Amino acid sequence: MSKKLLSAVIGTALLGLTAHTASAATLDSVKAKGFLQCGVNSGLAGFGFPDASGNWTGFDVDYCRAVAAAIFGDPTKVKFTPTTAKERFTALQSGEIDMLARNTTWTINRDTALGFSFRAVNYYDGQGFMVRKSLNVKSALELSGAAVCVQSGTTTELNLADYFKSHNLQYNPVVFEKLEEVNAAYDAGRCDVYTTDQSGLYAVRLTLSKPDDHIILPEIISKEPLGPAVRQGDAQWFNIVSWTHYALVTAEDFGITKANVDEMLKSANPDIKRFLGEEKDQHIGKDLGLDEKWAYNIIKSVGNYGEVFERNLGGSSQLKIARGLNALWSKGGLQYAPPIR
Amino acid sequence: MAVNVQEPAGEDRPRSSFIYDPVMRSILYQVLTAIIFIALIWWFWSNTLENLRRANIASGFGFLNGRAGFDVGQALIAYSSDSTYLRALYVGFLNTLLVAFTGIITATIIGFIVGIGRLSNNWLISKLSQVYVEVFRNIPPLLVIFFWYKGVLSVLPQPRDSIHLPFSIFLNNRGLAFPKAIWGEGTWAIPLAFVVGIVAAVVVSKWARSRQERTGQPFPSGWTGFALIIGLPILTFLALGAPLSFDYPIAGKFNLSGGSVVGPEFVSLYLALSFYTAAFIAEIVRSGIRAVAKGQTEAAFALGLQPGVTTRKVVVPQALRIVIPPLTSQYLNLTKNSSLAIAIGFSDLVAVGGTILNQSGRAVEIVAIWMAIYLSISLATSLFMNWFNAKMALVER
Numbered sequence: 001m002s003k004k005l006l007s008a009v010i011g012t013a014l015l016g017l018t019a020h021t022a023s024a025a026t027l028d029s030v031k032a033k034g035f036l037q038c039g040v041n042s043g044l045a046g047f048g049f050p051d052a053s054g055n056w057t058g059f060d061v062d063y064c065r066a067v068a069a070a071i072f073g074d075p076t077k078v079k080f081t082p083t084t085a086k087e088r089f090t091a092l093q094s095g096e097i098d099m100l101a102r103n104t105t106w107t108i109n110r111d112t113a114l115g116f117s118f119r120a121v122n123y124y125d126g127q128g129f130m131v132r133k134s135l136n137v138k139s140a141l142e143l144s145g146a147a148v149c150v151q152s153g154t155t156t157e158l159n160l161a162d163y164f165k166s167h168n169l170q171y172n173p174v175v176f177e178k179l180e181e182v183n184a185a186y187d188a189g190r191c192d193v194y195t196t197d198q199s200g201l202y203a204v205r206l207t208l209s210k211p212d213d214h215i216i217l218p219e220i221i222s223k224e225p226l227g228p229a230v231r232q233g234d235a236q237w238f239n240i241v242s243w244t245h246y247a248l249v250t251a252e253d254f255g256i257t258k259a260n261v262d263e264m265l266k267s268a269n270p271d272i273k274r275f276l277g278e279e280k281d282q283h284i285g286k287d288l289g290l291d292e293k294w295a296y297n298i299i300k301s302v303g304n305y306g307e308v309f310e311r312n313l314g315g316s317s318q319l320k321i322a323r324g325l326n327a328l329w330s331k332g333g334l335q336y337a338p339p340i341r
Numbered sequence: 342m343a344v345n346v347q348e349p350a351g352e353d354r355p356r357s358s359f360i361y362d363p364v365m366r367s368i369l370y371q372v373l374t375a376i377i378f379i380a381l382i383w384w385f386w387s388n389t390l391e392n393l394r395r396a397n398i399a400s401g402f403g404f405l406n407g408r409a410g411f412d413v414g415q416a417l418i419a420y421s422s423d424s425t426y427l428r429a430l431y432v433g434f435l436n437t438l439l440v441a442f443t444g445i446i447t448a449t450i451i452g453f454i455v456g457i458g459r460l461s462n463n464w465l466i467s468k469l470s471q472v473y474v475e476v477f478r479n480i481p482p483l484l485v486i487f488f489w490y491k492g493v494l495s496v497l498p499q500p501r502d503s504i505h506l507p508f509s510i511f512l513n514n515r516g517l518a519f520p521k522a523i524w525g526e527g528t529w530a531i532p533l534a535f536v537v538g539i540v541a542a543v544v545v546s547k548w549a550r551s552r553q554e555r556t557g558q559p560f561p562s563g564w565t566g567f568a569l570i571i572g573l574p575i576l577t578f579l580a581l582g583a584p585l586s587f588d589y590p591i592a593g594k595f596n597l598s599g600g601s602v603v604g605p606e607f608v609s610l611y612l613a614l615s616f617y618t619a620a621f622i623a624e625i626v627r628s629g630i631r632a633v634a635k636g637q638t639e640a641a642f643a644l645g646l647q648p649g650v651t652t653r654k655v656v657v658p659q660a661l662r663i664v665i666p667p668l669t670s671q672y673l674n675l676t677k678n679s680s681l682a683i684a685i686g687f688s689d690l691v692a693v694g695g696t697i698l699n700q701s702g703r704a705v706e707i708v709a710i711w712m713a714i715y716l717s718i719s720l721a722t723s724l725f726m727n728w729f730n731a732k733m734a735l736v737e738r
Contacts, residue, residue, distance in 0.1 A: 086699045093396060093704070114702035115398035135595070146595040147515055152692065153699025158410045161422035172515075172596070173412045174606075176686040177695065185686070188494045189514055190605070192595045232397040 026230070026237040027071070027289050030098055035077045038064035039097035042082035043180060045203040046312050046319045047103045056080045059312040060101035062302045063122060063228055067099065067244050069301035070294040084178050086153040089114055092231060099241050101228045103197065105155045110229070117238045120245035121227045122305075124325035124334050126220035127159050128198035130205060133215050135192060140219040144169040147191035149182050151175075156196050159222040183207055197224050202319045236289050243288065246337035247295040250275060251304035252328060253337065258303035261296060275340055284340065295340070305335065389705060404701050405430070411696055413688045415604050426697050433693030434714060440611055440689065441676040441718070447615035448675060449668075452622025459627050470623065477620035482678050485617045489609035490685040497605070500596045509589045511597055516604040518590040518597045525584025534577040535570065542566030606687035610679065618675045622668065629664035630656060661733050669726035673719050680715075690714060 030036050040060050041048035048058040065075035081097050092100045093115060103125070104110075106118035131137045131146075140163070150157050152175045164171050174191045176182045186194045187208050194204065198220060205211045228241050251257070254272050256264045265276055273279045277292035285292035302308055306328075313321045327333025359365045393400045405427040412422050416432045417439065458470035477485065494514055498504060503513040511518040542565070549562035578585075590600030633656050641651040682689040691711065698707040 086695050089699060089702060090704050093398060093702075109702070113399040115393075115396045143595075145593045145598055152696045157412075157696070158422075158700065161410055161412045165422060171412075173414050174686055175414060175688065175692070175696070177683055177692070181684070181686065185494075188491075189499050190494055233395070 026098055026234050027240065030071060034072075035079050036064060036068045036071065036099070037079050037081060037097045038067070039081045039083045039088055039091050039100040039102055040064065041102045042084055042178065044103065044200060045206055046199065046317060046321075047203065048080075048082070048101075050082075057312070059123065059308060060103060060228075062308045062312065063101040063244070064099070066248060066298045066302045066308075067228075067241055069297040070240060070244050070247070070290055073291065073293065073297045075301035084153075085151050086177055089116075092116065092229065095231070098237075099228055099230050103200065103226045104229055105197075105224045106227055106229075107155060115232045116229045117232050118227050118229050119238065119242040121225040121334075122245050123199065123226040125197040125199050125224040125226050127156055127195060127222040127224060128201050128220055129217040130186075130194040130201045130214050131192060131217065133213055137217065140217050140221065141167060141169070143171065143193055145171070146193045147172045147174055148193040148195055149174045149176070149186045149191040150195050151179055151182050152177050154196070155222070155224065160195055163221045179204075197226070199313065199319070199321055202321055206318055240288055240290065243340075244298060245305075246340065247275070247298050248302075248305035248308060249328070249335050249337035250340055251295070251299045252306040252335075253330070256299055256304060258299060258301075258307060261299045265296070271341075393705065398702065400703070400705065402706055404703055404706070407701070409697070409700075411700065413693060414686070415607060415688055426701065429693050429697060430690070430710065433688055433690040436607075436688050436693075437676075437679055437682075437690040437714075438718070440607065440614065440679045440682070440687070444611055444614040444618065444675050444679065445672050447611070448618040448622055448671070451615060451619035452671075453626055455619060455623035456626025457630070459623065460630060474620045474623050477617050478624070480617075482613065482617045483681050483684060486610060486613040486681055486685060489613045490605065493605045493609050500592075503592075503597065509587075509600070511590055513597075514605060515596050516602045517608070518600045518602045520587035520589045521599070521601040523586045523588055525581075525586065527581045528584055530577050530581065531574045534573040538570040538573040541573070542569045545569070604687075606682070606685050609685060610682050610687050610689075614675050614678055617678070618671050621671050621674075625664055625667045625671065626660070629660035632663050633659045658733075662730075662735060665726060665730045665733060669723060669730075672722050672726065676718055676722065677715060 038061075040056065040058070043049055044058070046058055047060045048056065049061075050056050061080065064078045064080065068078040069075040071077075081091060083091050083097075083100075083102055088100055088102050088104065089110075091097045100116075103123065104118075105125075106121065110116050111118060129140050129143065131143075137143065143164075148160060148171050150160055150173055157173075157175065160171075160173070163169075171193075172191075174185060176185060182194070182196075183204055185191060186204075194201065194214075196204065198216065201216050205214055205216070208214060228245065230238050230241050251261075254264075254269075254275065256272065256275070261276070264272055265278055267273060267276075270279070274282060274284070276296045277285060277294070282292060285294045288294065291297070303311070306323075309323065309326060310316050313319050314323065323331075323333060325334050327335065329336040360369075390400060406425050408422075409424055409426050409429045410422050411429075413420055413429060413432050415436065417435045418428075418432060420428060420432050455470045455473055458466045459474065461467045461470070480488075497512060497514040500513045500515055503511040503518075505511060509520050542562075545565050546562040549560035549565075553559055588599050590597040590602075592598075637655055637659065638651055641655045642648075646655070679689055680691040683692045683695065686692070694707050694711055698704055701707075
């Protein structure tokens with residue numbers, strides 16, 4: 001039995017077997033077991049990737065660590081569950097994981113029919129295409145007749161069908177369940193085109209046998225707001241995960257970094273004092289169900305949003321993705337945090 | 342469970358409490374078991390629904406009529422992203438049936454050849470057969486599938502360097518492209534002629550048998566039947582004026598366009614399942630033949646039968662009776678192993694169902710559908726094999 005099938009069956013069995021436990025109080029159960037169980041990508045460079053020594057690295061992985069830091073003041077109190085595109089939702093629905101940080105697109109269907117809650121968008125992405133340079137293709141509109149490699153169970157798969165249909169182009173989908181299988185098939189020449197979120201294309205290109213032989217086409221054919229997701233019905237937990245993202249963005253806004261966060265504690269700026277939990281008798285942390293130092297702990301552990309991006313996706317990483325839409329709102333991007341007060 | 346107990350006859354036996362009445366008690370136990378079973382199912386069902394409702398997850402089978410929105414690589418019937426989820430499932434179901442059916446036929450043929458080969462007096466043939474069985478029987482089926490898939494992909498060339506075979510057949514790493522037959526008018530008569538041929542062959546064979554029993558004269562009913570089944574459709578085809586044209590594959594920008602294509606995913610899955618299961622079938626066939634008493638062969642020789650006739654008319658019919666029941670298990674295994682298609686991206690029932698599961702989020706419903714369909718396919722196979730077994734069984738007089 002395939003692993004996916006197994007996980008789907010177990011997930012289903014869990015849905016049937018678990019007695020009516022209230023879905024509330026994820027925070028209590030996380031505190032009780034002493035760690036956060038976080039669903040991440042099974043292997044996408046930049047987002048969720050185990051390195052040679054088995055340590056998880058990546059943009060989404062840092063979000064798990066940030067939430068763990070907010071709860072426990074310790075970013076290491078997190079266990080990672082690698083999930084495929086198909087396994088991720090069953091894993092979250094069945095309670096196998098506490099949160100999903102796996103470059104997952106926020107759609108209305110996932111909010112309404114699948115029983116998830118999305119709010120924070122930690123990466124604004126869009127779907128693109130990668131082809132071999134030798135094909136001399138300059139635009140996605142020239143792709144009629146191509147074989148296209150795609151991962152099953154993704155919004156990518158649906159956008160692909162819609163895009164080719166609306167432009168009257170023919171294509172032959174080659175669909176795999178695991179990202180590694182898609183990569184291997186594309187690398188072996190089973191298909192002409194690789195399609196996924198553009199950030200993913202940059203990451204995948206690095207893993208191909210000859211990265212320089214491939215180009216990423218200019219077209220972006222969809223909106224892919226990626227963000228962490230939680231089960232519906234637990235407002236407190238939803239707030240903790242969402243506001244962890246907003247704290248990261250706010251810290252960048254205020255110029256608070258991993259390096260200077262201790263100095264910033266002495267800041268006279270009331271916004272910064274409140275953010276770092278230095279204000280007298282404040283209760284922001286308590287209202288979240290956390291320590292008043294929650295934001296301080298996040299920044300001290302993983303840095304601010306800009307640092308997390310830079311480390312995993314930006315100039316300091318192999319991917320070298322520009323901030324683009326993910327720059328702060330004050331710098332022409334879309335990253336904007338509601339006020340923390 | 343009814344237990345035979347010696348009942349003292351008559352009404353005069355003092356009636357104790359009905360709890361101690363064996364008949365009543367056995368009924369009571371059965372009713373209790375049934376109630377517990379139904380209660381368990383009900384609890385499971387209502388609990389699932391309640392949990393889904395609490396988690397705000399939509400449930401019900403109505404979603405099957407929604408637009409699928411995704412494409413499937415290989416479909417036996419017309420399918421597009423505008424089709425419904427139900428049709429997508431149907432496409433996957435047909436693909437599963439296709440690979441199971443073709444795999445079972447090929448595995449049976451290879452299995453019989455290898456199984457008989459292992460009993461051959463020829464040292465080379467019997468050792469080669471043994472190596473085949475030991476290699477394929479001791480490798481997990483998933484690895485066999487990967488072996489064929491990676492093998493197929495790495496050996497075959499890119500579409501631009503396709504291997505050009507005769508009759509406009511092209512082979513490349515996108516699959517085997519061959520001319521698609523386009524049948525003209527009146528071609529419905531050809532399958533009809535085929536059916537008529539089969540019926541005629543059966544009639545001839547019955548007549549030949551009864552004549553041989555009456556007069557002792559043999560009639561070549563096998564060859565006549567073959568000629569009828571193959572010849573009648575061909576004659577019909579020629580009589581209709583050969584109403585057939587072809588759509589040839591031609592080189593396109595990326596790949597060949599036109600014609601029919603069998604993808605490498607199907608081919609590698611089909612080969613892997615066939616070769617893997619054939620190893621088990623070979624062992625079943627060998628043990629079946631071994632189980633026929635040596636005296637049967639000796640008796641046949643003593644009657645003057647040739648070795649070939651002895652195998653066909655004496656050994657194999659008796660061996661079949663032993664072979665068929667375990668063969669059924671292998672057929673079921675092959676069908677169920679076809680769900681490993683997911684690893685190489687063949688659009689079988691599990692692959693398509695998994696995509697639907699993810700796009701619609703209806704995990705419980707999809708898993709239930711999977712189970713129901715595999716159960717149905719397996720039960721249908723078992724029913725057929727049981728019928729075949731009953732037909733082959735020793736008729737006692």
